[in-house]
Amino acid sequence: MAGSRRELIEQLRQTLSYARGSARADLAAAQAAADAMRDEHARAEREAQRCGQRLLAAHATRRGEVDRQSLHRLRAAADQLTALAIEQAPGAAGLDWPHWAPTLPARAQPPGLYRIGRLLARDVVAGSEPPLPALVAVLDEAHLLIEDPGHERAELAVRAPAPEPTTPVTHRPTERVHRFVGSLLLRILGSTVPGSVQLTVYDPERLGGSLAAFAPLAQAGLLTFVGPGGLGDVLDGLVEQVRRINETVLAGDYAALRELHAATGRRPEPWRIAVLLGEGDGAELTNAQQAQLDRLVRTGPACGVHLLIAGIGPAGEWCRHPQLDRIVLWGDRAWTSLTGNQFLVQLDPPPSIELATGTSRAIAAKVLAGPDPAVFADLLPAKEWTESSADRLAAPVGAGPDGRLVEVELGDSPPHALVGGPSGTGKTNLLYALIGSLAARYSPDELALYLLDFKEGVSFARFAPGRRDPSWLPHVRLVGVNVNTDREYGLALLAFLHQQLRERAEAAKAYEATKLAELRAEDPAGQWPRIVAVIDEFQVLLDGRDAVALEAARLLEDLARRGRSQGIHLILASQDLSGIDALWGRASMVAQFTLRIALPKARRILAEGNLAADTVPRHHAVINPDSGAEPANRVAHIPDAGRRGTLDVLQQRLWQRRDPDAAPPVLFDGGRVPLLSEAADLAALVPGPEPSRTPVALVGHTIDVTGRSAGVRLSRSPGRNLAVLGARAVEACDVLATAAVSLAAQYRPGAVRFSLVCLDDDAVEAAKRLHDELGAGGHDVDWYDRDGVCGLFAATARALRDGGDQPARPHVLLAYAVDAAATRLERKDPATRRSARDDLKDILGRGPELRTHLLGWWRSVPRLRDDLGGLGARFDAFGAWLALDVQGAELAPLSTEPGGPHWYPRERRALFFDRAVDRRPRVVIPYRTEEQR
Numbered sequence: 033m034a035g036s037r038r039e040l041i042e043q044l045r046q047t048l049s050y051a052r053g054s055a056r057a058d059l060a061a062a063q064a065a066a067d068a069m070r071d072e073h074a075r076a077e078r079e080a081q082r083c084g085q086r087l088l089a090a091h092a093t094r095r096g097e098v099d100r101q102s103l104h105r106l107r108a109a110a111d112q113l114t115a116l117a118i119e120q121a122p123g124a125a126g127l128d129w130p131h132w133a134p135t136l137p138a139r140a141q142p143p144g145l146y147r148i149g150r151l152l153a154r155d156v157v158a159g160s161e162p163p164l165p166a167l168v169a170v171l172d173e174a175h176l177l178i179e180d181p182g183h184e185r186a187e188l189a190v191r192a193p194a195p196e197p198t199t200p201v202t203h204r205p206t207e208r209v210h211r212f213v214g215s216l217l218l219r220i221l222g223s224t225v226p227g228s229v230q231l232t233v234y235d236p237e238r239l240g241g242s243l244a245a246f247a248p249l250a251q252a253g254l255l256t257f258v259g260p261g262g263l264g265d266v267l268d269g270l271v272e273q274v275r276r277i278n279e280t281v282l283a284g285d286y287a288a289l290r291e292l293h294a295a296t297g298r299r300p301e302p303w304r305i306a307v308l309l310g311e312g313d314g315a316e317l318t319n320a321q322q323a324q325l326d327r328l329v330r331t332g333p334a335c336g337v338h339l340l341i342a343g344i345g346p347a348g349e350w351c352r353h354p355q356l357d358r359i360v361l362w363g364d365r366a367w368t369s370l371t372g373n374q375f376l377v378q379l380d381p382p383p384s385i386e387l388a389t390g391t392s393r394a395i396a397a398k399v400l401a402g403p404d405p406a407v408f409a410d411l412l413p414a415k416e417w418t419e420s421s422a423d424r425l426a427a428p429v430g431a432g433p434d435g436r437l438v439e440v441e442l443g444d445s446p447p448h449a450l451v452g453g454p455s456g457t458g459k460t461n462l463l464y465a466l467i468g469s470l471a472a473r474y475s476p477d478e479l480a481l482y483l484l485d486f487k488e489g490v491s492f493a494r495f496a497p498g499r500r501d502p503s504w505l506p507h508v509r510l511v512g513v514n515v516n517t518d519r520e521y522g523l524a525l526l527a528f529l530h531q532q533l534r535e536r537a538e539a540a541k542a543y544e545a546t547k548l549a550e551l552r553a554e555d556p557a558g559q560w561p562r563i564v565a566v567i568d569e570f571q572v573l574l575d576g577r578d579a580v581a582l583e584a585a586r587l588l589e590d591l592a593r594r595g596r597s598q599g600i601h602l603i604l605a606s607q608d609l610s611g612i613d614a615l616w617g618r619a620s621m622v623a624q625f626t627l628r629i630a631l632p633k634a635r636r637i638l639a640e641g642n643l644a645a646d647t648v649p650r651h652h653a654v655i656n657p658d659s660g661a662e663p664a665n666r667v668a669h670i671p672d673a674g675r676r677g678t679l680d681v682l683q684q685r686l687w688q689r690r691d692p693d694a695a696p697p698v699l700f701d702g703g704r705v706p707l708l709s710e711a712a713d714l715a716a717l718v719p720g721p722e723p724s725r726t727p728v729a730l731v732g733h734t735i736d737v738t739g740r741s742a743g744v745r746l747s748r749s750p751g752r753n754l755a756v757l758g759a760r761a762v763e764a765c766d767v768l769a770t771a772a773v774s775l776a777a778q779y780r781p782g783a784v785r786f787s788l789v790c791l792d793d794d795a796v797e798a799a800k801r802l803h804d805e806l807g808a809g810g811h812d813v814d815w816y817d818r819d820g821v822c823g824l825f826a827a828t829a830r831a832l833r834d835g836g837d838q839p840a841r842p843h844v845l846l847a848y849a850v851d852a853a854a855t856r857l858e859r860k861d862p863a864t865r866r867s868a869r870d871d872l873k874d875i876l877g878r879g880p881e882l883r884t885h886l887l888g889w890w891r892s893v894p895r896l897r898d899d900l901g902g903l904g905a906r907f908d909a910f911g912a913w914l915a916l917d918v919q920g921a922e923l924a925p926l927s928t929e930p931g932g933p934h935w936y937p938r939e940r941r942a943l944f945f946d947r948a949v950d951r952r953p954r955v956v957i958p959y960r961t962e963e964q965r
């Protein structure tokens with residue numbers, strides 16, 4: 033038993049010992065875990081601390097960044113605002129006084145704002161805010177009510193709550209108010225065109241003493257001081273101005289002068305500023321004056337009438353009008369109703385008295401001296417090619433005595449213009465100014481110009497591409513210069529315009545339109561620009577009683593009557609219109625030319641009794657859209673538009689803008705002989721398929737608006753020969769060379785045979801040159817002289833007889849001075865009893881059907897007649913002829929007109945007639961061919 037107890041105890045001890053050991057181990061483990069936890073905790077704490085510091089650092093960095101960014105943004109915004117503010121108050125409206133000088137606004141630029149100081153934001157630490165200019169609006173915008181409650185200390189103003197914009201108190205204007213008004217007036221006067229601002233100062237207290245610096249303006253009528261008791265008159269006078277401007281200037285078309293200015297670029301009325309400095313007793317205004325003041329506050333700015341008010345009372349309804357801005361001064365700071373409670377204004381120090389006096393003096397002197405003469409740039413619009421010509425064309429040509437632009441208008445009324453002025457008075461210059469002014473406003477889709485100058489000189493040539501200047505005015509479709517002897521060219525232009533008139537009338541009929549604006553509206557895809565034809569020295573065209581003059585007058589009359597509704601306008605200019613019977617004799621035509629432009633000393637262009645042209649100074653013109661009736665006179669100074677850097681620069685600019693497919697104008701220069709090598713019609717000739725092709729022999733340049741060549745078609749019909757008539761050898765040789773060279777261009781070498789026969793020593797050189805040129809081109813060409821002529825004719829006639837009806841290879845006989853061999857040609861061959869003349873007649877008669885054509889030169893018509901059979905001979909063998917120095921009457925036998933065509937020979941001009949196509953002969957210019965070789 034005892035043993036089992038001992039065992040039991042032993043067991044228990046062991047168990048206890050085991051348990052103790054186990055507990056100790058657990059304890060140790062727990063302590064180790066606790067230590068580890070503590071370490072972990074300590075580490076976590078340290079980490080947390082580090083994180084916190086990092087976070088703080090990151091936060092600080094980020095915040096710094098944000099601060100920097102917002103400061104940057106703030107500065108950028110402030111810079112933008114400053115730039116905007118400078119833009120709004122440009123030049124003298126915003127410059128600091130130390131750097132201040134008057135500046136002129138750009139033409140048509142509306143008035144901006146005026147700097148009075150800089151803005152102080154209330155909740156920004158003083159000094160850290162960017163210096164934004166504080167601006168106020170006056171002209172075309174607002175009136176100002178200026179108060180000075182009398183607080184002297186600026187700090188007070190910064191700390192004090194902003195004054196509430198309640199009904200203002202009427203304070204007697206202090207020195208500060210006067211200085212403020214003076215500064216503002218100087219900015220306004222210095223940034224507007226001299227004379228465009230008129231001041232009225234009502235200052236019963238100091239009688240204008242404090243604004244005495246502006247007194248020089250009074251000499252120029254720009255300043256009026258009004259004495260005590262004058263307030264009512266001032267208000268009544270301004271109310272009357274507003275009424276007049278509304279009624280007669282704005283006239284229901286515009287709501288305000290500002291609008292009119294924006295739409296037309298004109299500012300027909302000055303700004304009127306009334307400075308009303310009251311006595312501050314609050315009892316100055318009667319009820320009637322209150323009512324007038326109320327009217328002016330409401331309606332003044334639209335009419336350019338503005339009030340700067342201080343110390344006028346009692347304060348009534350007018351004080352609360354939104355067009356009246358309030359400015360309350362404290363020391364050197366101010367509160368304004370524009371900037372509100374968030375900002376105060378640190379006022380600029382006032383300018384020196386000398387600056388104000390000097391500026392006023394300069395403005396007065398400028399106004400008394402009159403406006404600057406207009407310059408060409410003044411005629412140009414702000415944006416080129418933006419106007420529509422659907423209803424009319426309108427463009428300024430100069431500036432009136434008041435400096436405002438004077439416009440010329442063409443449309444339904446007035447439709448056409450007469451321009452007159454003796455030589456040297458500036459007619460050409462006026463036309464340049466008008467053309468430039470129109471071309472800058474209207475694109476070539478809106479305006480097409482046809483320019484013709486009958487006098488010697490090249491005045492309109494500048495509008496076409498030239499050797500030195502390849503540019504042209506894109507509106508110009510045709511330029512004719514030196515047309516003095518080529519009246520036919522003028523006629524051709526009128527005929528062309530007449531054709532345009534017909535086309536437009538037909539289109540208008542199809543669309544049931546009665547005028548151009550309607551046609552354009554109905555046919556928006558159509559090309560219907562207004563057409564303006566300018567004809568300088570047009571009287572040349574109407575000179576005499578010949579067919580050209582009669583036809584020209586008929587076409588002019590029709591164009592003048594019907595052109596108005598089809599958008600075709602004529603501008604006719606002349607040195608002296610007084611003696612143009614063909615014009616004045618047609619009352620209905622003259623009546624259409626209601627726009628009259630008279631240069632100094634122009635006669636008869638204005639209505640009888642209207643003597644303005646006699647007194648208008650040099651470089652001026654009287655523009656009169658009412659047929660010259662005196663009340664419609666407008667005198668304009670015309671800028672120099674011919675000088676370098678004016679019209680030429682505009683032309684370059686517009687040329688760069690032209691449609692790349694636009695063709696240059698057709699140029700006709702009557703003073704220049706065209707070269708065959710430059711003829712487009714020659715360049716277009718190429719060898720054609722044989723034998724179907726009918727070749728054409730060119731003979732000269734037509735005096736026509738197309739600028740094409742005239743030619744004879746050498747078909748296989750009777751009479752397809754050409755006779756060149758007259759004694760001028762050089763021109764005759766040129767005509768034959770032109771014909772030969774152009775024919776040669778239509779054949780491959782060998783496909784045609786040329787036979788040259790030259791019987792005049794003077795022509796040998798030219799004929800030889802042609803012979804060599806044809807030969808050099810690979811063509812078959814033979815040379816015959818006096819001894820060979822009969823043989824050639826005989827052989828050719830024989831070939832025609834023997835060849836049957838089948839045409840052989842084309843054969844062109846070029847016969848120079850055929851008549852020089854008269855005796856030889858006459859001589860009959862005893863064997864055959866035929867003469868060379870008989871052979872010649874055979875060639876002329878049968879040749880064309882068998883493709884043998886004779887292009888021959890006879891030095892007179894009787895000699896040709898002799899060769900054709902003498903007296904009574906028929907000229908049918910020559911279906912085409914070209915006459916050089918041959919009088920019209922001598923051409924009677926060749927002409928369809930009884931007594932012959934009306935033609936007086938002139939140098940380098942020929943009368944050409946092709947029975948197959950012409951109704952009557954046309955004038956051509958024989959090409960110069962010498963440069964050919």
Ligand SMILES: Nc1ncnc2c1ncn2[C@@H]1O[C@H](COP(=O)(O)OP(=O)(O)OP(=O)(O)O)[C@@H](O)[C@H]1O
Nearest residue numbers: 454455456457458459460461462651670671672674
């Ligand atoms: N408004 C102007 N301003 C400055 N110069 C001008 C003005 N008008 C004309 N002139 C100059 O006067 C001269 C004559 O002008 P212009 O050629 O226009 O006269 P015109 O009447 O056409 O004379 P003409 O009929 O003899 O050609 C030119 O040298 C021209 O530059």
